[in-house]
Amino acid sequence: MLSNQAKIESLLFISGNEGITLTELSQITGILKPALHEQLDKLADKYKQDRSSSLQLIHAEERYKLVTKPALAELVKKYLNSNNITELTGAALETLAIIAYKQPITRIGVDEIRGVQSSSMIQRLQLLELIKENGRLDAPGRPILYVTTDKFLDYFGLESLDQLPELDEEKQEDEEMDLMTLFEQTTSSTEDEEEE
Known part of the structure; x- marks a missing residue:
């Protein structure tokens, strides 16, 4: 059975650039907001501490979203400027x-x-x-x-x-x-x- 953190992570991933609110997460998963806060904090820490992960969790305008770490900005830019994306x-x-x-x-x-x-x-x-x-x-x-x-x-x-x-x-x-x-x-x- 999937953990609550896995459920939250999947919704963060699928919400893409728009992100997802705490209310939306709670409604979809059935997890209460205090427990969600705790899981989101753990997830953010996991990404911070895992140097092999390219992701980080950000919270802006009441929405949570997964983004790539700033250290990878040049790599992402290189990909976007490559012929593969044109x-x-x-x-x-x-x-x-x-x-x-x-x-x-x-x-x-x-x-x-x-x-x-x-x-x-x-x-x-x-x-x-x-x-x-x-x-x-x-x-x-x-x-x-x-x-x-x-x-x-x-x-x-x-x-x-x-x-x-x-x-x-x-x-x-x-x-x-x-x-x-x-x-x-x-x-x-x-x-x-x-x-x-």
């Missing part, structure tokens, strides 16, 4: 298309459309500066809202979001597919124009 994966493009068409949108909103968890894709797109945070939704947990950036427009050779074709409201049954098809059509036509 090509967007299908999952990253899918996430980006949803945000482009539905912005501002929360991670949960993206998850609902994709049908899978999107934290890692959102983190990657933020690190590439293709999306950014744009306030918080006035709802329980105050989830972060995401929008595309000017770099997104530059990356795909668009002058404005107006160049993305409008969605056909009658064909919204397979929303994810419609978004991807439209997005790919727009970006490929822009690339063709650049080649000419």
Whole structure:
């Protein structure tokens, strides 16, 4: 059976860049807040003392999140600047298309459309500066809202979001597919124009 610390750690990991509140942790795990505080302190100490771990636990704006240790900043930056990251994966493009068409949108909103968890894709797109945070939704947990950036427009050779074709409201049954098809059509036509 999994320990309470393992449960907490898994939720911290899956919450990604948004992090998770003590209230959310308590509601999901059924662990009382005083016990959660104790487990979070132990987890933070574990990461501090374990020199072989790349992670640390931070607490900011009532949210807890796992991040890489500052000593690894150069390594992470090197990876992000490598050729391996310049090509967007299908999952990253899918996430980006949803945000482009539905912005501002929360991670949960993206998850609902994709049908899978999107934290890692959102983190990657933020690190590439293709999306950014744009306030918080006035709802329980105050989830972060995401929008595309000017770099997104530059990356795909668009002058404005107006160049993305409008969605056909009658064909919204397979929303994810419609978004991807439209997005790919727009970006490929822009690339063709650049080649000419």
